[in-house]
Amino acid sequence: QKEVEQNSGPLSVPEGAIASLNCTYSDRGSQSFFWYRQYSGKSPELIMSIYSNGDKEDGRFTAQLNKASQYVSLLIRDSQPSDSATYLCAVNSSFQKLVFGTGTRLLVSP
């Protein structure tokens, strides 16, 4: 079993819809969780971090964490074509060490 699992997609949504991206992890001791966005040919950039159970909102983005279910999600409201990218889930597996999922490709159609 991979440490961090994501559906590779692509996840296709129409412009203006809500995109829901999901991630599961295997290490119950994980404390920090991150969502990175990576455009094709570019480097990953952090868009959300979450450390406690529940929801965390930042603009159109909402991260959700459920440690009991070992589940992290990212919701993107009012999706835009510019949101089309690969979204990487990352989990802190031990001090300062992140483990990344293989990413979910999101396609937002106009």
Place this chain on the structure above:
Amino acid sequence: DAGVIQSPRHEVTEMGQEVTLRCKPISGHDYLFWYRQTMMRGLELLIYFNNNVPIDDSGMPEDRFSAKMPNASFSTLKIQPSEPRDSAVYFCASSSTGGAGGSTDTQYFGPGTRLTVL
């Protein structure tokens, strides 16, 4: 403020040659990470340093790979000899423990080096 700087951006070499990738972290950051990204395996951590000291190199695939950080503003990843299966994008990232993010703060990635070994 300049971000993480990597050079070269692209490297094409022949099998058996030595390859050296370079990274300058963000000034003041005390952690530096080297990652490799491929379609098949995604983003993998190779090694990371804290205050110029290697902390975890368990991700380094083989003895052909080595990394150094002689000072706080420079790190190298060397592959000798290179093989076609080393072809990938290599990212350097840095972070600071001075933030509010618990045990792992935001990692800032450089633009990457696309390595092709023929």
